[in-house]
Amino acid sequence: MSSLFEEIREPVAGDVPVRRVSITVNGVRRTADVEPRLLLAHLLRQGLGLTGTHTGCDTSNCGACTVLFDGKAIKSCTMLAVQADGHEVTTVEGLAGPSELHPIQEGFKDEHGLQCGFCTPGMMLAAKALLDENPNPTEDEVRWALSGNLCRCTGYQNIVKSVLWAAKKLQSQSAS
Amino acid sequence: MTQALDEIKIGGLGSSRKRVEDNRFIRGRGNYVDDIVLPGMLHMEILRSPLAHARIRSIDTSKAWEIPGVRLVLTGEMMATRNLAWMPTLSYDTQAVLATDKVRFQGQEVACVVADDPYIAKDACEAIVVDYEPLPVIVNPTQAMAEGAPLIRDDKENQHDNVVFDWQVGDKDATDRAFEQADLVSKLDLHYPRSHPSPIECCGSIADFNRATQKLTVYMTTQAPHIIRAAVALVAELPEHMIRIVSPDLGGGFGNKVPVYPGYVMSILASILTERPVKWIEDKTGNLISTGFGRDIYLHGELALRRDGKILGVRMHTTSDHGAFFSDAQPSKFKIGLMHSAFSCYDVPAAHLTARGTYTNKAPGGVAYRCSFRVTEAMFFQERMMQAAANDLGMDQAEFRRRNFVRDDDFPHRTPFGFLTDSGQYGKCLDVGLAAIGYADFLKQKEEATKHGRLLGIGISTMTEPLGAGNSREYDILGIKMFDSAELRVHMTGKAILRTGAKTQGQGHETTWAQIVAHELGIPAEDVTVEEGDTDTAPFGMGTYASRSTPVAGAAVAMVARKVRAKARKLAAHLLEVSEEDIEWELGRFYVRSSPDRGVTIQECAMAAYSNMPDGMEPGLENVAYYDPPNLTWPFGCYIATVEVDPQTGVWDVLNVVAVDDCGVRINPMIVEGQIMGGLTEAYAMASMQFITFDTQGNCIGSNYMDYLLPTAWETPGYELHEVVTPSPHHPIGAKGVGECATVGGPAAFVNAVMDAIKDTGVRNIDMPLLPDRVYEALTQRHDVSGAPPVRTDD
Numbered sequence: 001m002s003s004l005f006e007e008i009r010e011p012v013a014g015d016v017p018v019r020r021v022s023i024t025v026n027g028v029r030r031t032a033d034v035e036p037r038l039l040l041a042h043l044l045r046q047g048l049g050l051t052g053t054h055t056g057c058d059t060s061n062c063g064a065c066t067v068l069f070d071g072k073a074i075k076s077c078t079m080l081a082v083q084a085d086g087h088e089v090t091t092v093e094g095l096a097g098p099s100e101l102h103p104i105q106e107g108f109k110d111e112h113g114l115q116c117g118f119c120t121p122g123m124m125l126a127a128k129a130l131l132d133e134n135p136n137p138t139e140d141e142v143r144w145a146l147s148g149n150l151c152r153c154t155g156y157q158n159i160v161k162s163v164l165w166a167a168k169k170l171q172s173q174s175a176s
Numbered sequence: 177m178t179q180a181l182d183e184i185k186i187g188g189l190g191s192s193r194k195r196v197e198d199n200r201f202i203r204g205r206g207n208y209v210d211d212i213v214l215p216g217m218l219h220m221e222i223l224r225s226p227l228a229h230a231r232i233r234s235i236d237t238s239k240a241w242e243i244p245g246v247r248l249v250l251t252g253e254m255m256a257t258r259n260l261a262w263m264p265t266l267s268y269d270t271q272a273v274l275a276t277d278k279v280r281f282q283g284q285e286v287a288c289v290v291a292d293d294p295y296i297a298k299d300a301c302e303a304i305v306v307d308y309e310p311l312p313v314i315v316n317p318t319q320a321m322a323e324g325a326p327l328i329r330d331d332k333e334n335q336h337d338n339v340v341f342d343w344q345v346g347d348k349d350a351t352d353r354a355f356e357q358a359d360l361v362s363k364l365d366l367h368y369p370r371s372h373p374s375p376i377e378c379c380g381s382i383a384d385f386n387r388a389t390q391k392l393t394v395y396m397t398t399q400a401p402h403i404i405r406a407a408v409a410l411v412a413e414l415p416e417h418m419i420r421i422v423s424p425d426l427g428g429g430f431g432n433k434v435p436v437y438p439g440y441v442m443s444i445l446a447s448i449l450t451e452r453p454v455k456w457i458e459d460k461t462g463n464l465i466s467t468g469f470g471r472d473i474y475l476h477g478e479l480a481l482r483r484d485g486k487i488l489g490v491r492m493h494t495t496s497d498h499g500a501f502f503s504d505a506q507p508s509k510f511k512i513g514l515m516h517s518a519f520s521c522y523d524v525p526a527a528h529l530t531a532r533g534t535y536t537n538k539a540p541g542g543v544a545y546r547c548s549f550r551v552t553e554a555m556f557f558q559e560r561m562m563q564a565a566a567n568d569l570g571m572d573q574a575e576f577r578r579r580n581f582v583r584d585d586d587f588p589h590r591t592p593f594g595f596l597t598d599s600g601q602y603g604k605c606l607d608v609g610l611a612a613i614g615y616a617d618f619l620k621q622k623e624e625a626t627k628h629g630r631l632l633g634i635g636i637s638t639m640t641e642p643l644g645a646g647n648s649r650e651y652d653i654l655g656i657k658m659f660d661s662a663e664l665r666v667h668m669t670g671k672a673i674l675r676t677g678a679k680t681q682g683q684g685h686e687t688t689w690a691q692i693v694a695h696e697l698g699i700p701a702e703d704v705t706v707e708e709g710d711t712d713t714a715p716f717g718m719g720t721y722a723s724r725s726t727p728v729a730g731a732a733v734a735m736v737a738r739k740v741r742a743k744a745r746k747l748a749a750h751l752l753e754v755s756e757e758d759i760e761w762e763l764g765r766f767y768v769r770s771s772p773d774r775g776v777t778i779q780e781c782a783m784a785a786y787s788n789m790p791d792g793m794e795p796g797l798e799n800v801a802y803y804d805p806p807n808l809t810w811p812f813g814c815y816i817a818t819v820e821v822d823p824q825t826g827v828w829d830v831l832n833v834v835a836v837d838d839c840g841v842r843i844n845p846m847i848v849e850g851q852i853m854g855g856l857t858e859a860y861a862m863a864s865m866q867f868i869t870f871d872t873q874g875n876c877i878g879s880n881y882m883d884y885l886l887p888t889a890w891e892t893p894g895y896e897l898h899e900v901v902t903p904s905p906h907h908p909i910g911a912k913g914v915g916e917c918a919t920v921g922g923p924a925a926f927v928n929a930v931m932d933a934i935k936d937t938g939v940r941n942i943d944m945p946l947l948p949d950r951v952y953e954a955l956t957q958r959h960d961v962s963g964a965p966p967v968r969t970d971d
Contacts, residue, residue, distance in 0.1 A: 045211075
């Protein structure tokens with residue numbers, strides 16, 4: 001193996017342009033120097049270690065990377081980190097405190113809304129964006145709101161039930 | 177008086193226990209390969225061929241090396257100096273790791289770059305200059321077998337054409353005689369298109385070679401870590417005990433994560449060379465255009481029929497497109513997987529199958545995509561042939577099936593191609609399905625609708641399929657017998673850890689295996705930790721695919737628990753001061769037969785195993801079981817769909833879907849139903865929109881999720897599920913495989929429904945997916961619609 005090993009070059013310092021961004025992630029203001037081309041999903045995952053945001057397709061189709069951006073569901077694999085400068089981002093890690101669960105998380109567990117779990121964080125955040133706007137959605141409204149998020153395991157029926165379960169729980173919480 | 181525990185309360189068999197693994201997934205705390213970060217880790221990207229068939233004149237990597245942060249650039253030539261340019265496949269073929277002589281499909285791996293971050297590695301890939309000399313391209317078996325076709329595998333000695341194999345099974349003479357006696361012969365030709373399992377998580381690996389310990393650890397997306405360890409030992413010529421394969425959480429698999437891919441091999445070599453951990457995470461296009469696809473197979477089928485509806489014989493000829501390398505994972509004895517499981521649920525006196533495999537300039541694969549080794553194709557062909565035959569006979573499609581079913585008292589039954597089925601209630605399943613869909617009412621509704629120019633259709637698909645390879649007599653991969661394993665260690669407080677040779681990818685093993693332990697030992701499921709996927713700790717197993725976990729590893733779990741219970745019985749006898757023969761077992765407790773109030777719990781036995789064992793007894797309470805099943809399990813599925821086709825556009829909507837599954841005893845009904853709904857959705861996907869095709873130049877159409885359509889929550893229909901329970905006669909807890917049944921049986925239900933709706937056109941077949949334009953073509957031009965590649969992309 002030695003001959004090829006010698007072919008390996010030593011690191012060369014390069015001039016990489018960076019820009020300082022300041023983003024409020026899960027309620028905490030974070031500052032980083034990033035390459036302008038760095039994707040928001042990669043900043044969250046590699047830069048901040050928030051690996052609950054997954055990247056599945058790189059083309060905004062699968063929605064595994066869905067996060068809330070100023071409260072709206074967006075796909076973080078096709079947003080640059082610099083575009084998030086000055087904005088608020090919520091990831092799955094920010095749905096609830098360390099020892100508690102958000103009703104959406106409870107709903108997904110209770111109604112068996114996940115199997116491999118890879119699409120789940122994105123699904124839950126898309127669901128949160130829906131329920132924040134429409135606390136009492138119909139099944140069709142849930143299906144439409146989640147149609148930017150792909151799941152290969154469940155066939156969606158239980159995901160829809162999970163979201164409706166969460167809607168009910170959230171409503172009963174706000175009523176009490 | 178019994179003091180047995182309530183099985184449902186302790187999360188035993190039949191409990192819809194909530195899933196253990198969800199606790200981390202819903203918090204975003206899963207641990208997928210891409211989530212793992214090791215100190216000093218480098219990142220690898222692959223340069224892929226833009227051409228489907230071309231000779232490589234030269235590769236210039238000098239510009240890539242100049243990019244700051246690049247640590248290593250590998251080409252086929254460099255791999256060849258280490259004898260790693262080619263690797264063996266799981267089907268006794270070879271596959272290029274990095275192309276040396278020529279590229280044989282679009283997307284083939286040509287070079288790779290290892291750099292400080294993936295962005296740099298991608299930049300460097302673009303800086304590599306490859307000079308290609310284009311060659312003629314083959315995208316289907318007809319082209320492959322044509323006279324003067326270019327030879328794709330000119331690397332292989334004694335390969336003079338593009339045929340991978342010719343294989344046959346069944347009794348040709350008896351089948352010929354059956355056809356001579358037939359009143360009617362029903363024929364059907366069709367193509368099951370290339371599809372891709374496409375788990376949302378792509379493939380990836382992190383290879384970490386430690387020079388000091390000489391140990392290689394590979395975290396990777398694999399459904400079969402022990403097979404990978406064996407393959408790495410053979411390919412990389414490393415000692416097996418110095419290889420540790422870890423399969424962490426997997427974001428779905430569906431068969432895509434069984435084969436050994438070039439990226440894994442390159443990341444391993446790169447780590448050995450750089451002495452740093454090297455991470456490779458495939459992008460979606462790389463996944464879709466280069467990793468194991470499913471299907472891509474053509475059928476010519478014939479049924480010999482008696483006027484009264486009895487099937488006398490079956491002829492099938494299949495031609496499969498394996499791409500440039502024959503890399504299916506399948507039992508060595510069967511060239512076209514278990515295609516010959518077709519017609520297993522029907523009483524057919526004679527059958528003959530011939531199968532030819534061909535090389536083409538497409539990605540290698542033919543993996544079992546959510547099915548047991550080509551069973552999906554077998555059952556789709558079967559059920560499409562059944563519907564065509566019912567129509568040819570002018571017979572009701574439900575009645576035609578019922579008339580040919582193997583009857584409940586005819587088991588064990590030798591299938592037309594030689595399998596032995598052991599149990600089932602096929603007629604009952606069909607009846608449950610017909611009642612649920614409201615068959616008679618729907619037929620009336622359909623007739624009424626026809627009068628108003630509306631096109632309603634109903635499709636039925638019934639099948640039994642072989643799940644749970646092996647037994648070891650007949651089933652092996654590369655000579656490794658297809659058994660599986662479980663290891664159970666009960667701690668002194670009666671809590672336990674269970675490890676198996678399977679590997680969950682969403683099936684919920686962490687939840688369900690513990691339920692089997694609860695059933696056998698009375699230890700509450702919540703007291704049992706389940707671990708899988710680490711070859712340093714898990715017992716040897718063949719992994720999870722082909723719905724084999726419950727039939728094989730699940731059986732091993734029951735058997736190891738029984739071994740542990742046998743020892744616990746000795747401990748109980750010691751504690752109760754009676755002989756073993758005087759002891760009875762009830763769930764969670766041993767008691768003295770003559771004095772049932774005197775008993776000890778399993779937990780008390782566990783404590784005694786560490787603190788109060790009898791003289792001469794080996795301490796501890798643990799064991800391992802390797803389970804070699806006596807037969808496959810034979811679940812049955814009946815899937816019925818109703819649709820309405822819009823005659824103006826060819827668009828079809830699903831009205832209702834009913835699934836009746838008999839998968840024997842259900843460990844966790846909630847999880848079983850979840851798998852059935854997932855399977856139905858992949859069936860609907862294949863019937864309606866999901867396929868990968870190619871143009872004349874071998875360009876892959878379907879290389880990303882904008883072209884490769886997966887159904888969303890919006891398109892996906894709702895499902896109504898029913899069950900019939902016929903326990904497996906040989907499985908320790910009576911369970912059968914189920915994960916794939918709906919994917920296997922489902923597509924024909926949707927296609928048959930659409931074909932039923934347009935029956936009056938006389939069209940016999942539209943190839944999947946039944947895109948609106950294909951249905952419209954059939955409706956307006958009244959001819960069969962082929963979906964075989966190449967497709968025109970110039971208009």
